[in-house]
Amino acid sequence: MRTDLVDLRLFLAVVEAGSITAGAARAHLSLGAASERLRALEDEAGVALLQRHARGTSSTEAGEALAHHARLMLRQHTMLQGELREFADGARGTLHLYANTGALTGFLPGRLAPWLAQRPRLRVDLKERTSVEIVRAVQGGQAEAGIISNAVQTGTLQVQPVDDDPLLLVVPAGHALANRSAVDFATILGQTFVGLADGNALHDHVQDHAREHGRELATRIRMKSFEGVCEMVGHGIGVGIVPRSLARRYRRRFNLQLVTLEDAWARRRLSLCFARWNTLSRPMQSLLLHLGGNAVSGTAEKV
Template sequence: MRMDIADLRLFLAVADAGSITAGAAQANLALGSASERLRAIENDAGTALLVRHPRGVSLTEAGAALSHHARQILHQQAQLRGELQAFAKGARGTLHLYANTAALTSYLPSRLAPWLAERPRLHVELHERTSPEVVRALTAGQAEAGIISDAVEATGLQRHVVAEDPLVMLLPAGHRFAARRTLAFADVASETFVALADGNALQTYIETQARDIGHRLDVRIRMKTFEGVCIMVGHGIGVGIVPRTIARQHRRATQALAVPLADAWAQRRLCACFADWTRLSTAMRSLLLHLGVEAEKKA
């Protein structure tokens, strides 16, 4: 068979998306080019691999077999590449960790720094994604491990709580809801908001929750940092939603008030998430143990 790594990546992208169009976009290919390559893959295999429907595609039995072996090949290829890079550069490689916004900004810096300081030859690349995006990347074999909120489903993956991180409603002093002990998101979804920048993983998650209850947030201004959100809310520009740890850090400086959100999706705990402990790299296992994944629970 003449299939190469690019062919396997394209096929898996289409299989995971259930759509040639979406898979082509993920593989950065034009639809026509992707369709032609898929036909060539099927011709090379000598059998149909995809069943084409009006609204997408599904795998044939042969396609499912290819998908299984393709994931193994890509995993082995990634392991080989990492080992060769370590020899070529005299380094231990590069660790890719996927995490949601809250983990990247308020949890990982203080936890990751001492661990990384002890490993001067290890490089770490942090990838900011929403928790559902991290789960999809792990399920598809595109990521080794990640830090997510336990508010999202992670069927088939292992999750281990590493920190409490609920979201709170940030209000200016004197706001009519400032005396509330808790708030439902529906009670404040029509308020004027100070939001995080477009494309921010947490902001995307919040705006998805708003759409789920039939609202579109009235955003007066978007800030690049949590500190910026807290400052704006403290000056009465609008209300905001931030992790509780962030609200506590900036409470004195901004005078913004934090009221817990009662919604289930806001009662977040940060979890280390991965598919199979035995398939994690040595460096990733070490990091997860450092973050608090208990040895007796990891298997």
């Protein structure tokens, strides 16, 4: 039996009103249109659904069965609409967010928690990637948006700074620079460094600035993670350059001293990146606005 929601609502309106005329009015249909729909409904069912008499109408036994299931179907439809609205509004479903290590450990927990607490049916799948990997994923359409360092090249992507995360020099306790509050990069180029693995965007970034001074970093060992860098530094293997959010995280564990780098290029910022605002899902737009972004269109912001 093929029926649509208009037919079901009409039929229930007629049953509850006890009259086709009154039921048609409740369903916002003309009497002629309502009568035609009811006849088609009975023809499709192959059985009489209404008893017509001088005082109005009443449902047959088959009509009572239809009315019962119509109420269930309309209730389910209302529930479905509500759930779909929750998905559309970002209150339900799964949102995939890409972020670099600094954003995951320092920036996101405090910012994301209150937003997520207001959406108990929404899941957020946080994916940790390097800033370069996030840019590639967004450019290739594998990710809607990400949180990156503004030190990486982003091409035509929209970029919106949302938090400061400068680079700091980390040294072991007792090091000659441990009591300094700030240094410029040129004065530490004679130090032995603990670096990051080949291909790491931050290591390449620092190395490029060393070459601008006509020097190469004297890298004793390269580690795959910032935690590994900090642990090596703590054991006196060398000094390292680490985002502030991570330097603070590992400071006590590895007994590190943190020294500000005075160079402008070291004053990094964490930034949202995405292709175009109007192509983001509503949940992602809501999240990015909460994190400090804004609705934009046009060319990418230069960083």
